Amino acid sequence: QVQLVQSGAEVKKPGASVKVSCKASGYTFTDYHIHWVRQAPGQGLEWMGWINPNTGGTNSAQKFQGRVTMTRDTSISTAYMELRRLTSDDTAVYYCAAKERSGSFDYWGQGTLVTVSS
């Protein structure tokens, strides 16, 4: 069965960086984009960007451009999202999702809580 397993919770200080991993199994990793979505406590879903695991091409929300890097390692079917220059506003649960553009393939990871605190 399709599974996306994310790395564990992180606590970071303001100004630091965080890198979250997302290991895919149960399907061909290069067939579907990996999206990154975050949700601050008590807030709505916020789309951050996607990576095409086949080409490495990325697209990110304007808000995160220059601060987010999405990469992948096809040899281990794992995608990564690195967010730099963290502030308390970046405290959130970060999700990865494997998604086909039409929506017919849509699977999510369990989420990774990132807490930014001095």
Place this chain on the structure above:
Amino acid sequence: SYELTQPPSVSVSPGQTARITCSGDALPKQYAYWYQQKPGQAPVMVIYKDSERPSGIPERFSGSSSGTTVTLTISGVQAEDEADYYCQSADSSGTYVFGTGTEVTVL
């Protein structure tokens, strides 16, 4: 980037019909998706391509589109449908956005 606007909350009695709207200028040209999210859980897609229902999603969930508004309809609402619902769409460049979210309360 564009925005998708949803009502903050919808209340409905069990067995009645809940309708959640999502408005955005790009919706006539782009597909919409709907997600259900329960507390502490990852979102689950309940509608894709405006009106298609994924395998395993109950038939009481349906979607429709008219102009700049898409609508998620839950017919015969059950207590288990109490959750937050988000619409999502993308522009032609592949940039996605979520709606503001709607909390559905089953009275």
